[in-house]
Amino acid sequence: MQPNHVCHGYSKEHLEVAKKKDQDCRALFPRNLYVERLLEKAASLNVLFLNSQVEEQWLYHPEHRALCIWLPDLEAGSLSYLVVMLAHELGHVLDFDARPWYLDAIRDVPWFAAPLEIELSAFVSGFAVLQELDIPITLEQYCQMIEEPMAHLVDQVIRQELSLAAAVERFDHWRRIAS
Ligand SMILES: [Zn+2]
Secondary structure (H helix, E strand, O other): HHHOOOOOOOOHHHHHHHHHHHHHHHHHOOOOOOHHHHHHHHOOOEEEEEEEOOOOOOOOOOOOOEEEEHHHHHHHHHHHHHHHHHHHHHHHHHHHHHHHHHHHOOOOOOOOHHHHHHHHHHHHHHHHHHHOOOOOOOOOHHHOOOOOHHHHHHHHOOOOOOOHHHHHHHHHHHHHHHH
């Protein structure tokens, strides 16, 4: 996507405020080569970092290209955790750009009820971002940072043993059995 096609949906005044917050948030990340690459990737995608208002949640708001991060994680989270979270969120950014119909799927839906496909796909796209940026994390290490049963499905989709649609079906099936 061309940067000049990107609309943040902010007024000029609000954009200045958001840019200041973005700089403040970026400065709070630990200094690390791989974190740096991910932050650069976010900047190249015209994503602004903001502080999350939802406890312990990192959330991407596609309509504002805003990535809201839970600031305490930047101090308390391990480096691997931060790398995986950033990768996952950048996965969302790429997915929403590539699949505009995802926007309709989350309209009027609270963050915790986001469709499974969108979460699963963000992990798949996130791993591709790590590979693109030459960040040395194996698929096994990556999946260790993800909760089950999501981790298992992410692993299978990335290995191309399962399509995204089939993985979503399988998850729904497990959920029905478990409930
Ligand atoms: Zn997500």
